[in-house]
Amino acid sequence: MFDTKKVSIEWGGKTLTLETGKVARQADGAVIATLGETVVLCAVTAAKSVKEGQDFFPLTVHYQEKFSSAGRIPGGFFKRERGATERETLVSRLTDRPIRPLFPEGFYNEINVIAQVMSYDGENEPDILAMIAASAALTLSGVPFMGPIGAARVGYKDGEYQLNPTDAEIAEGELDLVVAATHDAVMMVESEAKELSEDVMLGAVMFAHKASQQVIDAIIDLAEQAAKDPWELAEQDDKSAMKAELKRLIGDDIAKAYKTTQKSDRAAQLNAARDKAKAAMADKTPQEQMAAIKLVKKLEAEIVRTAILKDGRRIDGRDTKTVRPIEAEVHFLPRAHGSALFTRGETQTIATCTLGTKDAEQMIDGLNGLSYQHFMLHYNFPPYSVGEVGRFGAPSRRDIGHGKLAWRALHAVLPTKDEFPYTIRVTSDITESNGSSSMATVCGGSLALMDAGVPIKRPVSGIAMGLILEGKDFAVLSDILGDEDHLGDMDFKVAGTSEGITSLQMDIKIAGITEEIMRTALAQAKEGRAHILGEMAKALGETRSELSAHAPRIETMQIDKSKIRDVIGTGGKVIREIVATTGAKVDIDDEGVIKISSSDLGQIEAARQWIRGIVEEPEVGKIYNGKVVNIVDFGAFVNFMGGKDGLVHVSEIKNERVANVGDVLSEGQEVKVKVLEIDGRGKVRLSMRVVDQETGAELEDTRPPREPREGGDRDRGPRGDRGDRGPRRDGDRGRGPRRDGDRGPRGDRGDRGPRRDRPEGGRDEGPEPEFAPAFLKGGDE
Template sequence: MFNVTKKSIQWGQEELTLETGKVARQADGSVIATLGETSVMANVTFAKQAKPGQDFFPLTVHYQEKTYAAGKIPGGFFKREGRPSEKETLTSRLIDRPIRPLFVPGFKNEVLVICTVLSHDLVNDPDIVAMIAASAALTISGVPFMGPIGAARVGFVDGEYVLNPEVSDMDQLRMNPEQRLDLVVAGTKDAVMMVESEAYELSEAEMLGAVKFGHDQMQPVIDLIIDFAEEAAKEPFDFAAPDYAALYDKVKAAGEKEMRAAFAIKDKQERTNAISAAVTSIKGALSEEDLADENLGSAIKKLESGILRGDVVANGIRIDGRDTKTVRPIVSEVGILPRTHGSALFTRGETQGLVITTLGTGEDEQIIDALHGNWRSNFLLHYNFPPYSVGEVGRFGPPGRREIGHGKLAWRALQAVLPAPTDFPYTIRIVSEITESNGSSSMATVCGSSLSMMDAGVPLKAPVAGVAMGLILEDDGKWAVLTDILGDEDHLGDMDFKVAGTEAGITSLQMDIKVAGITPEIMEQALAQAKDGRMHILGEMAKALTEGRSEFSAHAPRIETMTIPTDKIREVIGSGGKVIREIVETSGAKVDINDDGVIKIASANAEAIKKAYDMIYSIVAEPEEGKIYTGKVVKLVDFGAFVNFFGKRDGLVHVSQIANKRLQHPNEVLKEGQEVKVKLLGFDDRGKVRLGMKMVDQETGEEIAPEKKEKEESAES
């Protein structure tokens, strides 16, 4: 009944297995990839005909995590998986980016890739397994795909690269001081196609070494997929790349001069309008037959690309007049919004980000519900890209994959410089509003976020800047690396290479290749130019602010932390939360306690913080022998007075310890409710507290010197 093909290799510390032929047999390609006990099923289907007039390649990739994979039931009211989580969205992009450039040019049939996590062993991250499964499913499906690709995760510990570190080693990377890198690399047998990373100030050489290490380690996986496909692959889909050379010649003859004039305009909006006018002019010069040709869009794009790329490679001059290494003019401003906790406006050429920082308490932390367990994040970064930022009328709604991906890239870039939660007990939320865009708004977000946090008083270890690099790679082997690319250079170029970091090193690197990979020589030059660009941008940012402000905004909460023994947590919370509610209501401060006994007290009012602190301290602290306290008489008896002197702790002042004279009854000098100064003399055999008054000056609260005490006693006798 089943025609099963199954292949396995030992990969690192685990066995990697590919299997097809038993499940989802109606899909064009279906593969279950298993690493350890983590299994992901990838299913590929594609339309056998393109839609008429289709002028783009409609590839859709979905990665979905099923909670049953980790033996969990979904939370929420409906108890079923809902909209994609951030992890699912980011992994969908991770799979899409390296496979998209490998479809045969001109193929415009709809392709759908669905990757489903079936089992998660809480050791091997399913994202790498999903990339391998998708690659294998595409390779055996018959779709015109120039793969396969492999993928690997690379860690960096004690100067050594680590293949596919465990989930626990990479989770919340900044909490693990030994692990300095989380890098995912994907590529073909000959070249790297995609890199995504979070790093802790690694040098350019260390990052390049990590990419090379990952590419080397994925080679057995590529060989496995090829071996697997030789047995399981379907017949290749009958597809020939369209030949539109004749149409391109007509387009070039009709509008090359006008298009060149349009690309010579430096202002983005004027250039965009001129290019649009040139396209209209070209279409006006073509026949109806040519206008109906489905390759017209490709022919026009080829003309645009040829003009932009040819001038850069030949002359080293770009469409806005810069050379290949110059960064656009930068203006950095901070503190521009009066009521926010921190704000910055970062402008680089025609790309601009308005970035706002808000400080919150432990109550504001983000709860992350992951397959391998729940955890809390005290650093949030949200990126918004409205249509007006590019002068367009378009979709406006919830964040899409692009917003989530760009926000996560900036989040990764800033992780390395955040203060430890014990040193800065705030939840930090950053919102980046992209108000203008002409290339690399994610890197503008990194720069603006760094400035905004410093404006809010966040003690960053160092400022972070980011720059986007591009590549023009011609068929004759000539190439040029471009620093700080424009939108057109990204759209018509061959690489989008984003690098962020401090003066000390790289904190994040993301690379997408639109051709069949790049050489180590090109990548090395791109990293070197990126470092120069980053240093220049950091210098421009320093004109606005170089470190976190010493004072918070008047509107930001103040947080004080204290640590108590874990066995005292129950006393502070009280039965049913009674005690902590009383502390909050009485003091007016927010109080948050974690399982380790760390208490955060937050309020904009310093007196409220002190009051809450004192109330908690009185509950958890133990009175010290020999110390003087202020107390209140709560009860008088024949043999002395009971005084409440430490929180809810009472002690006895024996009648002989009340005054430096003989008393018949304590009521001769004391009354209930009276405030007195007492010294803790010690504890009796039963643990009862012994207090004394006669050795304490009731006016000043100071202990009476022995000589003075003797004089008083002799005078009274």
């Protein structure tokens, strides 16, 4: 029934399988890609005609993770997959970026690429499979796709590259890099690194490129078996005459506009030139007018690119390596925990850093289950930043992608949660944009983190590099403008510290670039990053030693795991009482690590002392602060260590005699006490009279020792203490061991012999047995 075609290769020690013909047969192309037990289905459909008046390529890529693929049910009220998550958006962009440049100019048929994770084994990541399946499905579909592409993930540990490492291997290593490439050239790079050198990063890209070539060969093998007939494209009309006419009409105007350094003035001049061209073409057909608009854009590109390649002169007059002027200012916002205003040319961001407690972490419900993110970076791009009117609201795919790039750049230098137990949120609000606002986010975010007192390893800067490539001639541009991005061939972004690269992203608008171009771009970017770090240091060179006065303080303490239930209490009663009474937040984990947070250090200390009182044992001879909780005739009970009470006997309240305890103490009164004794059952005897109640200092005990009573006073120790009289019998009389011991079962006289006769109403006054307790042997009771 099914005409199934399949190819398999050994790839990185695992089997990669591509299969078509069994599922989604009505799509133009459909491929199931399998690696281990991770399975991704990708289906491609293309419109057979172009909508009237359409002058752009409507390619849409959707990536979706099915929770059933990991044997999970989605969280939330609806219990089903809904809008795209941040990860799904990022993988959709990851797939879109390398395939978009591989469609021919003038192809405007709408295309849908839908990749769905159908099975996930928790080891082999589905994002790489989605890219491979999309490439294979497009290659089989017959649409004019100049692929295929391959993709691979690379890790780096102990000086060795790893192909398609697991999440655990990435966490232990120093690199997470994804590359997409054609057989001859690299198309896209996305990475996070732990301050690696340019040579190591370039080696990783080349390693991934070589691995992706194996995948490309497998896709070609499958296409030879199952590819549909290629579409026939309509021949493009010769527009050379129209182009020459437009150049004669507005060529000088465009050249003059691109010599204007101010963006708004340049835009006004370019719009005037375009309006002039539209007026000249007013009598043409709509199709010819649309063609003229595209030719004007080509004319602009040619003028800019020629000036750069031949004269080395850029739009704003800079050479290829100069970075625009930089202004950096920290503590820009008085109430933010950390803030910075970073301006580079006509690109500007207000970056803020906010510190929170554990309960502010972001909960992520994904294929691997619930996870928690303690570092977030959010990028916002309002339309006023480019002087336009537009949509303002939820973040776009671009916003999410730019934010994740900056997140990767800064994540590598953050302290661990043990070193800095805060939830960290960085926001970047772009207030002006003319090239590389994502790299401005990296710079501003780094300054905001340092201003907030986050102990990052080193400051991070970022720079965007461009490329003009004509044949074998090329020029790499540092710190590109927006127009240079649109009219150029590459957007190459590098972020890092003085010690190495932390993030690398590259998008190519042509059929790929060579190793030589990448090496040149990395070296030039290193110089630019160093310059930017120097300018940033003028505002703030290192992390502040103190947190903002408005930031919460978090103190950490470790307790024995056996004491966790005592701190939490039945149903959380104790920990809720601590929070309600002290005002501090208290979090405790399964390892006994307690985090106490508040903006008031006094509240933190109060909670800490409360918890210590619960988990620590009192020490004999140590002085504690306490509170009277109960008054009795013979003294007062004082709570002095969280949930621990002790007795201050009436004789230990003052050095002079106290006739009525209530005359001296009252419930709720705060007192200072010294631990005199802890008996074998944990009962604590306290003293107030040997402690200065004002200062808490220990006083010398001036009370003379007690004289023995007439008749022989037993050695009973201090008043109220039963001395060494042995364990107390039932009834709490402290009269030594019960004499049931050798009598056999209760009621049985054991081996005591016949009961002695005694006088009626009296007892036998025979010799006292040796084991008789003291009070039976005479003496003062």
